[in-house]
Amino acid sequence: MPQISKILIANRGEIALRIMRSAKEMGIKTVAIFSEADRDALHVRYADEAVCVGPPPSNQSYLVGEKIISACKETGAEAIHPGYGFLSENAVFAKMVADAGLILIGPSPEAMETMGNKLSAKAAALKYNIPMVPGTEEAIQDVNEAKQRAIEVGFPILIKAAAGGGGKGMRIVEQAADFEEQMQLAVSEATSAFGDGAVFIERYVTSPRHIEIQVLGDTHGNIMHLFERECSVQRRHQKVVEEAPSAVLTEEIRQKMGKCAVDVARSVNYTGAGTVEFILDENLDFFFLEMNTRLQVEHPVTELITGIDLVKEQIKIAAGEPIGFSQADLKISGHAIELRVYAEDPNNNFLPDIGRLQTYKTPKGNGVRVDDGFEQGMEIPIYYDPMIAKLITFGKDREEAIQRMVRAIEEYEITGIETTLGFGKFVMQHEAFKTGRFDTHFVGKYFNAGSLKAENDDEALIAAVIASKLFQKPEIDVAQKDLSGVTSNWRKNRMNY
Known part of the structure; x- marks a missing residue:
């Protein structure tokens, strides 16, 4: 067996720290890499060693495989953990690592390559008769042929980039008259984003839920699943809130989806941690979507309901x-919810925000976990993903997990930038989420720029009244204003103030 005594983490921020902590518990030394913008980052300070790999832009630092391999050679690290994002699903980099005689903590380059393209992933999954959304099983370039196939499938349809992700190269087409224009736009966007204009067609599921299954595979032929995560609350086709288990899956559906996920992983002899993603329609029928050949941002919710440290298992x-437990050993215990805390303005179409964390205080207490990579006074860099932290809560059931999340959001103090904390509280308190009756259109259906305004106005009014009391200024008549719309505990008890 290969010896791993030192790991280089080819990433930054909260995920780099999260990996380093598990490695430290295993007695393994860690090496951080950093760009010039991250010189003072927490993951750099936490690691046993750190190597600068270039200027701030990721294409000059975190995405340069040669620099990462050179850092391994320089520090004597035997293995590389890529985290997620950056080079984590790059088959070319995976092969570079193998050719350099190093260990990549992830699947084989071949598995990455197959699952990295949605069409080859579908072809692999079809070997095991995995349910597929009706559509094409190959790329279509001829517009007229594609249009005819779309008519056969039935509108609305979805045009998707074969090499796509994050909603890029994706177009919903409601009627045949719009097809040609939308296909041209999808091809153009896919070419620009991925250097590959190949697209295919699927029937558009009108009320989809996004359900994914965590899998683990080892080099001894063992592959198993660690149940599901619900990831349906999204903005711009990217997840914001995730939970485990799903509020709607029956045990029968869970077992069927789990078996399908294991079969998809088996189709490419998968090793390591990966995620098989499915679309669930309004009839609770599920269809294969894609496989992510890496650790997922939302992996903590799976860790909390199973008690399994996924990073340690990867290592x-x-x-x-071999994996040290069987499928029969795994049980779901409790409920976990994750909110991605982004430096974004929900009131301005979730546009990224940058600036200094003037105040940064994380919530504490039972059932609360914060995976972050920042501290008070630090700047949010413009060069990278705007995620500040992952806020995760765990409870004995879904209701307790939701209540803990609301409490944790209220305790989380961040000033200096806009964040998604207010949006997260809005989700937790919305009837559709609380009852589990929601889909991937949650944001479009229920959230708009005014959704958080009323609560912010209430908080501002309360602050003004408190200030007037503290400074004993009777001429300020704020307390006599009409507070009928304010539902806070402070308003209810103001007569006793």
């Missing part, structure tokens, strides 16, 4: 160890 598998 053990990369070292050649």
Whole structure:
């Protein structure tokens, strides 16, 4: 078995720290890499060693495979953990690592390549008769042929980039008259984003839920699943709120989806941690969507309901160890919810925000976990993903997990930038979410720029009244204003103030 005594983490921020903490518990030394913009970052300070790999732009630092491999050679690290994003699903980089005689903590380059393209992933999954959304099984370039196939499938349809992700190269077409223009736009966007204009067609599921299954595979032929995560609350086709387990899956559907996920992983002899993603329609029928060949941002919710440290399992598998438990050993215990805390303005179409964290205080207490990479006074860099932290809560059931999330959001103090904390509280308190009756259109259906304004106005009014009391200024008659719309506990009790 290969020895792993030192790991280089080819990433930054909260995920780099999260990996380093598990490695430290295993007695493994860690090496951080950093760009010039991240010189003072927490992951750099936490690691045993750190190597600068270039200027702030990621294409000159975190995305340069040669620099990362050179840093391994320089520090004596035997293995590389890519985290997520950056080079984590790059088959070319995975091959570079293998050719350099190093260990990549992840699947084989071949598995990455197959699952990295939606069409080849579908072809692999079809070997095991995995349910597919009706559509094409190959790329279509001829517009007229594609239009005819779309008519056969039935509108509305979805045009998707074969090499796509994050909603890029994706177009919903409601009627045949719009097809040609939308296909040209999808091809153009896919070419620009991925250097590959190949697109295919699927029937558009009108009320979809996004359900994914966590899988683990080792080099001894063992593959198993660690149940599902619901990831339907999204903006711009990217997840913002995730939970485990789903509020709507029956045990029968869970077992069927789990088996399908294991079969998809088996189709490429998968090793390490990966995620098989499905679309669930209004009839609770599920269809294969894609496979992500890496650790997911939302992996903590799975860790909390199973008690399994997925990073430790990744490292053990990369070292050649068999998975130390069986499918029968795994049980769902409790409920977990994750909110991605982004430096974004929900009131301005979730546009990224940058600036200094003037105040940064994380919530504490039972059932609260914060995976972050920032501290008070730090700047949010413009060069990278705007995620500040992952806020995760755990409870004995879904209701308790939601209540804990609301409490944790209220305790989380961030000033200096706009964040998604207010949006997260809006989701937790919305009837559609609380009852589990929601889909991927949650934001479009229920949230707009005014959704948070009323609460912000209430908070501002309350602050003004408190200030007037503290400074004993009777001429300020704020307390006599009409507070009928304010539902806070402060308003209810103001007569006793």
